Amino acid sequence: MDYSIFGLLKNALTGNRLWAPVWRDPAPKQRYDTLIVGGGGHGLATAYYLAKEHGITDVAVLEKGYIGSGNVGRNTTIIRSNYLLPANTHFYEKSLQLWEGLEQDLNYNAMVSQRGVLNLFHSDAQRDAYARRGNAMRLAGVDADLLDAVTVRAMVPGIEMQDARFPVKGGLLQQRGGTVRHDAVAWGYARAADRRGADILQNTEVTGIRVEAGRVLGVETTRGFIGARRIGLAAAGHSSRVAAMAGLRLPIESHVLQAFVSEAVKPLLDTVVTFGAGHFYVSQSDKGGLVFGGDIDGYNSYAQRGSLPVVEEVMECAVTLFPAFSRLRYLRQWGGVMDMSMDGSPIIDRTPVEGLFLNCGWCYGGFKATPASGWCFAHTIATGQPHPLNAAFRLDRFATGAVLDEKGAGARPNLH
Amino acid sequence: MRINCPFCGTRGNEEFTVLGAADPVRPDADAPVPDWVAYAHARENPRGPHRDLWQHQHGCRAWLVVERDTLTHAVIAVRPARDA
Ligand SMILES: Cc1cc2nc3c(=O)[nH]c(=O)nc-3n(C[C@H](O)[C@H](O)[C@H](O)COP(=O)(O)OP(=O)(O)OC[C@H]3O[C@@H](n4cnc5c(N)ncnc54)[C@H](O)[C@@H]3O)c2cc1C
Ligand SMILES: [Zn+2]
Numbered sequence: 001m002d003y004s005i006f007g008l009l010k011n012a013l014t015g016n017r018l019w020a021p022v023w024r025d026p027a028p029k030q031r032y033d034t035l036i037v038g039g040g041g042h043g044l045a046t047a048y049y050l051a052k053e054h055g056i057t058d059v060a061v062l063e064k065g066y067i068g069s070g071n072v073g074r075n076t077t078i079i080r081s082n083y084l085l086p087a088n089t090h091f092y093e094k095s096l097q098l099w100e101g102l103e104q105d106l107n108y109n110a111m112v113s114q115r116g117v118l119n120l121f122h123s124d125a126q127r128d129a130y131a132r133r134g135n136a137m138r139l140a141g142v143d144a145d146l147l148d149a150v151t152v153r154a155m156v157p158g159i160e161m162q163d164a165r166f167p168v169k170g171g172l173l174q175q176r177g178g179t180v181r182h183d184a185v186a187w188g189y190a191r192a193a194d195r196r197g198a199d200i201l202q203n204t205e206v207t208g209i210r211v212e213a214g215r216v217l218g219v220e221t222t223r224g225f226i227g228a229r230r231i232g233l234a235a236a237g238h239s240s241r242v243a244a245m246a247g248l249r250l251p252i253e254s255h256v257l258q259a260f261v262s263e264a265v266k267p268l269l270d271t272v273v274t275f276g277a278g279h280f281y282v283s284q285s286d287k288g289g290l291v292f293g294g295d296i297d298g299y300n301s302y303a304q305r306g307s308l309p310v311v312e313e314v315m316e317c318a319v320t321l322f323p324a325f326s327r328l329r330y331l332r333q334w335g336g337v338m339d340m341s342m343d344g345s346p347i348i349d350r351t352p353v354e355g356l357f358l359n360c361g362w363c364y365g366g367f368k369a370t371p372a373s374g375w376c377f378a379h380t381i382a383t384g385q386p387h388p389l390n391a392a393f394r395l396d397r398f399a400t401g402a403v404l405d406e407k408g409a410g411a412r413p414n415l416h
Numbered sequence: 417m418r419i420n421c422p423f424c425g426t427r428g429n430e431e432f433t434v435l436g437a438a439d440p441v442r443p444d445a446d447a448p449v450p451d452w453v454a455y456a457h458a459r460e461n462p463r464g465p466h467r468d469l470w471q472h473q474h475g476c477r478a479w480l481v482v483e484r485d486t487l488t489h490a491v492i493a494v495r496p497a498r499d500a
Contacts, residue, residue, distance in 0.1 A: 240461035251457040253436065254486070299417075299434045300486045302463045307417050307489075309430035342457045398457040399449070411456045414434065 002107050022187070023194035028201050031227035032060045034381060035219060036234055037206045037242055039063025041072035041182075041367065042359055043234035044189035045374020046381070047198040048106075053375070054382035057197035061190075062221060064205035068186040071236050072367065074336035076259050076293045078272055078281065079368035080117045080177035081142050084133045085404055087392035088345060089140040094389050095372030096142075096176060102371060108188030110180050111286065116271040117177030118147070118156065120321075122166045126276055130172040137174070145173045158268055158322050166277035166320065179272060179283050179291075185370060209245040209356070216246070216355040232357040232381050234373075237302070237337030239360035246353050250360065251342040251398045253413040255296045256335045257364050258306035260314065262328045264288030273321070280317035289331065292318060296340070296364060298414040306335040338364055343397075344416030345404035348376050348390040357381050358395060363416060417484075420494050423476045435469040438481045438500065463487055469497060 001007065001020070011018055034050060036043045039061045050056040063069075079099055081092035098105075099112050121127045127146075134144035148170045153161055161168045190200055201223070208220035209231065218227035235242040240250050264287050274281040279295035294314035297306045311333065319326040341347065341361030346369065348359050359377045362369060376390035386393070397403050398411075409415035417429040437459055443451040460466075466486045471479050481500035483492040 238463075240459070241463055249454075249458040249460065251459065253459050253461050254463075299429075299484075300437075300461065300466055300468060301489065302487045303489050307429060309428065312430075399453045412436065414436065 003109070022191040023200050025202070026199045028060065028204065028221070028223055028226055029199070031218070032199070033058035033228065034230045034232065035059070035226060035228040036061045036232045037219065038070070038233065038235035039067050039190070039200060039202065040070040040234065040236050041185050041189065041370035042236070042362070042373045042377065043232075044186060044193055044200075045370050046232055046234060046359070046377045047193040048189050048196065049375045049378035050382060051193065051196035051198060053378055056382055059193075059197070060199040060201055060226065061193065062204045062206055062219065062226075063200070063202050066202050067190050067200065068183050071336040071338060072186045072370070073183050074259065074334060075182055075367040076281065076283070076291050077179040077182045077367065078117065078177070078283065079180055080174050081368070082117065082119070082133065082137055082144065082172065082174045082177065084136050084406055086140065087404055088406065089137060089142060091372055091376070091389050091393070092368065093140065093142050094375070095369050098371030098375060099180060102188070106188040106192045108184065108191060110184040110188050112180045113178045114176050115178040115283070116173055116175045117274070118152070118171045118173045118271050119274045120152065120159070120168050120171045120276045122169055122277045124169070127169055134172050143174060143176050145175065147171045147173055156269065156271065156273055158324055159273070160321060160323050163320060177272065182367060189374070206242060206245070209242075211246055211353055211356075214354055216353060230355045230357065230381055232359060232377060234359040234377065236360070236362065236366070237339055239339045239358075243358065243360070246351070246356055248351060248353070252339045252361055253300050254302055254337050255298070255340045255414060256301040256303060256306050257293065257296045257338055258310055258314070258333060258335045259291070259293040260330050261285070261332045262290040262292075262325070262330045265290070265328065268324075275317050275321045278313070278317040278320070280314060280321065282318065282322070290325070290328065296338070296414060302337050304335050304337055338362065338366075340413035340416060342411045342413060343403035343405040344407060344409065346373070346393050347395050348373065348380060348393045349386060349395045350380065350384070351395065417489050417491065419470065419480075419482055419491055421472050421475060421478070421480065422494060422496055423478055424472065427472070427475060431472060431474040432470045433473045435471070438467040438469045438497070465492060467500075
């Protein structure tokens with residue numbers, strides 16, 4: 001059933017008792033054409049675009065927990081395409097374009113809000129670096145505006161502009177960036193993939209990958225063996241563990257990133273702001289809570305919870321930039337486990353195992369990638385070849401030297 | 417997380433910086449390229465006990481090999497890097 005104003009009215013008038021589940025809960029078949037491991041945003045989007053763009057509907061998405069339990073439901077919801085390196089710029093711009101039409105495409109309200117992403121700079125050198133990035137974006141056809149301090153002050157009145165140590169000198173604005181309600185993205189893609197025939201199998205953990213003569217045969221799961229011709233791995237923070245089941249050793253470390261939400265307050269911030277002198281970013285949700293985060297904790301972790309020093313650091317950045325926040329209480333805090341790759345960029349590629357495909361290494365920025373990641377991964381799985389948009393996201397780039405290191409930090413995942 | 421520095425005692429992890437996995441062994445200068453690629457980029461990344469290199473940056477500055485459980489954050493053993 002499509003959502004419409006009439007459906008909403010009908011259900012409102014009947015006390016919301018008549019809503020039906022929006023995806024099925026089927027028993028696993030013994031065999032599928034294609035399996036996707038990981039029911040996060042990327043896995044679900046892949047199943048959707050496999051059906052929509054390539055007509056491949058004999059697909060199951062295997063999720064060890066419930067839909068939305070991973071990073072797709074843990075992130076700070078920011079989308080943008082403000083990258084420097086051409087491979088990243090074009091890919092993330094494709095993603096932003098898919099976000100712009102997503103709700104109509106899925107018939108699902110994902111609360112896509114292009115409220116702008118404003119990256120502040122605090123020194124002349126940083127202004128030069130941001131101007132360079134803005135110019136690179138414009139050359140690639142992406143919107144970018146370099147704002148001076150007066151404009152920033154008028155746009156976001158709460159910012160402390162004159163901090164003695166980190167005065168705000170201006171900002172790089174991507175007006176088309178913004179936020180998207182993350183749970184709705186998981187639910188919207190799950191519903192849309194299900195409606196096109198994909199089976200979504202929750203509480204189905206993959207425990208092994210069966211490979212014979214260099215070719216995949218299927219996966220062992222907590223609900224038995226499931227055969228398949230092709231398998232796509234999209235297990236976000238657990239990619240190393242899942243890939244190891246097929247004998248692969250990835251250029252990835254798992255790290256924890258935390259996020260925070262404050263008590264709800266009246267509207268005071270209508271854009272996304274990032275601090276350039278520390279690691280801090282903030283937006284305000286429609287409920288009024290401030291949603292914010294900072295740096296990763298910095299050590300390998302699968303714990304889905306962070307440690308207190310990072311909490312302190314994030315709060316310090318928050319009150320440096322927005323002194324008014326010092327009186328707020330934070331309501332909730334949580335952590336998510338992410339794939340930090342060795343160059344800070346993702347991998348969407350084939351693998352040395354025939355029929356096995358890999359989607360991983362999204363670091364702390366894979367939410368905004370969700371539509372394009374699913375779109376490109378579906379193309380790679382369906383055709384056996386990467387799309388030009390993900391052709392640079394190769395697994396062997398760490399051997400050939402063609403790495404995509406936006407920060408120039410080298411093979412140190414905790415510095416990206 | 418608290419780390420028991422063999423020289424300074426138990427301290428909060430904010431006193432330390434972390435470099436990453438302790439186990440990759442630097443190949444000989446003339447080792448084949450795949451060995452270097454594996455050393456620089458490929459990681460075991462276990463979910464459970466793991467050995468990583470930390471420096472007690474805001475303490476005695478010693479390099480330490482910390483054996484930790486990446487799932488529970490329990491610190492299992494801490495040794496000076498030169499003895500580990
Ligand atoms: C705190 C935080 C804030 C973030 N903020 C942003 C942001 O503002 N903007 C942005 O662009 N990105 C952000 N990110 C990054 C983004 O959330 C991730 O890169 C992205 O969600 C990863 O893709 P996914 O949605 O498919 O992952 P997930 O939702 O994690 O999906 C992977 C799924 O695989 C499942 N799985 C794992 N192992 C198995 C197995 N063996 N068998 C079956 N299933 C398995 C997991 O249960 C999980 O559901 C943030 C991340 C965190 C943690
Ligand atoms: Zn010490």
